Amino acid sequence: MRYKLTGIIIMIILMFIAACSSQEGSANYESSGDKAQNVDQEAGTTAEQSSSAADDAANEESETATDGANEPSSERMVIYTGRLAIHVPDYDEAQNQITDKIENTGGYIVESTTREIEDNRRSGHISARIPQAEFTNFMNHLDSKNVKIVEKSTQGEDVTEEYVDLESRLTSKEAVEERLLTFLDEAEDTEAALQVSNDLAQVQEEIEQIKGRMQYLENHSAYATVTVNIEERRINIPDIENEESLNTIERTQQLFMNTINALMQFGSYLVVFVAGMSPISIPLLIIGVIIWLRQRKKKQSSES
Structure with missing residues (x-):
């Protein structure tokens, strides 16, 4: 009886040991499967990150541009243009x-x-750049006593938003340029390096245009x-000679010359008319001569 009880206890101990070994193997198997699955997931993630690098760069550019556009500017940028039209008595002095x-x-x-x-007068314009202040x-x-302003206009164009947008685009393009330079250094074959070089050249060209x-x-x-338009407006006052101050000989000579000039002018008009x-x-x-000769001949025949 004692031997039977001892055998039963030994069998129970062996069965308990076998059950524990089975559970440990199953646990080890499950742990190994989980590790393999994790490795596969990490590999897939790495591949996805590598393949979407360009997309990340584009998204980064878009987000940076959006954030920069929403940032307020503390100083406004305005382009001013002015136009003046003036009349002056002396062109050189005004210029x-x-x-x-x-x-x-x-x-x-x-x-x-x-x-x-006309009338030996001059006009022109001067285009200049003046500090905004x-x-x-x-x-x-x-305007002054010798300058009369006849037209004046001023125009301003606010370019603040455009400048802020350009700043944001420049920042994002430079970030893309740095990433492409990194890709170029890590390129493993000539085809990939060529593709990255083309993209890099395009980005650098856009950067230069923005700057x-x-x-x-x-x-x-x-x-x-x-822009200042200048027109000379002189008032010519003819010299008025005092005829009382002229002596008789000078007045006679003046009248004689005027008469000769008038006759020459009349003769010139007559020659031109003829x-x-x-x-x-x-x-x-x-x-008329032919008719006159015939009439004269008839008159002579009738008289004879």
Whole structure:
């Protein structure tokens, strides 16, 4: 009986050990499967990150541009343009005064033209860039006793939003440029490097265009453009000679010369008239002579 009880206890112990070993193997198997699954997921994630790098760059550019556009600007950028039309008695004097005033404000002349008009008068225009701080003063204090302003206009264009948008685009494009440079260094074959180089060249070209537009806005908002049209308006007063101060000989000579000039002018008009009417007057004269000769011949025949 004792041996049977001992055998039963040993069998129960062996069965318990076998059950524990089975559970441990199952647990180890499940742990190994989980590890493999995690490795596969990590590999898939890495591949997805590598394939979507360009998309991330584009999204980053879009988000940066949107955030930059929503940021308020503390200083407004305005491009001012002014136009003046003036009448002056002396063109050279007015041109020199305007040139000196432009230089005193710290501006510079872009274009200057002069042309002759009727009565030996001149007109022209001066196109200049004036610092924005001096623009209003220049437009309001050009009038003087020798300068008459006949037209004045001022125009302003607010380019603040455009400049802020350009700043945001520049930041995002530079971020894309840095990422493409990284991709170019990590390219494993020639085809991939060529593709990245083409994308990089396009991005760099866009960066240069954005910088050029920003420089244009900065310059034109810092310096206003002013165009001054100048027209000379002189009043010619003829010299009035005092005839009482002339002696008899001078008055006689003056009358003689006036008479000669009048006769010469009349003779010139007469020659022009005769020469101009010759296609008609000469045939009429010939016909008249023929008729007169026939009438005279008839008269002589009747008298004889």
